[in-house]
Amino acid sequence: MPSDKLYNDPKLVEFYDIENGWAADSEYLKSISAGHTSILDLGCGTGLLTSALAATGKRVVGVDPAVAMLDVARLRPGGDRVRWVEGDGRTIRLNESFDLVLLSGHAFQVFLTREDQLSVLQTIAVHLAPEGSFIFDSRNPxxxxxxxxxxxxxxxxxxxxxxxxxxxxxxxxxxxxxxxxxxxxxxxxxxxxxxxxxxxxxAFPSYEDLVSMMDEVGLVVERWLGGWDGRPFEISAPEIIPIGRRR
The missing domain is CATH 2.20.25 (N-terminal domain of TfIIb)
Incomplete structure (x- = not known):
């Protein structure tokens, strides 16, 4: 997880943006961020999306456990508008709340156990403002x-x-x-x-697993998407994308 060379070795991080550039998920998340003034990007990686969100004048915090990724993020154009924090999505506590908490790029799947997945969902819950929204993605197993x-x-x-x-x-x-x-x-x-x-x-948690865990940590899903094109979730959808709020 945090020790994965893919994210921690600077030589490998050089390839990250080539393979994971601006795509449909970035476009969708930028679009839905329009109505929010403060954003927490958990697992921000090299900060491509994070910096773009901050460029619109929002208060944006990017959190990632990989120093090599954050080193790239800080040097990105517009990176000076983001507060970058080295931290683990399971345990980070910023003592502030956000209108939108997001976890993209299938970052949720690096958490391998139900205990770790619950911890990340709890992190999302504790950082949500009362009327705030969350969104993340996981591949449909x-x-x-x-x-x-x-x-x-x-x-x-x-x-x-x-x-x-x-x-x-x-x-x-x-x-x-x-x-x-x-x-x-x-x-x-x-x-x-x-x-x-x-x-x-x-890991590849199922839709049923996610429903159960979300309820356990006090999150309510208002909409389930099956892809970044906005399609509704169904059993043969490629993605599981919950959008919701605190209970």
């Missing part, structure tokens, strides 16, 4: 997206502005007993053959 994370299906070419052409790929292992997925991420630099690699683990 029914769709078994991880089955495509094999070397053959995931191989791709990316381009780094300094290192040039990079061959990237993943591999994957699934623990049927725990439903934990462990996947490798690999980057091979074309000009010298140097390869950077990391091993990561993520």
């Amino acid at each position: 029914r769709m078994e997206e991880w089955r495509k994370w094999t070397p053959a299906e995931s191989e791709r070419d990316i381009v780094h502005t300094v290192l040039g052409k990079i061959l990237a790929w993943n591999d994957v292992r699934h623990d049927a007993e725990t439903d934990i997925v462990e996947y490798g991420t690999f980057y091979r630099i074309a000009k010298d053959g140097c390869t950077y690699a990391a091993q990561s683990k993520i």
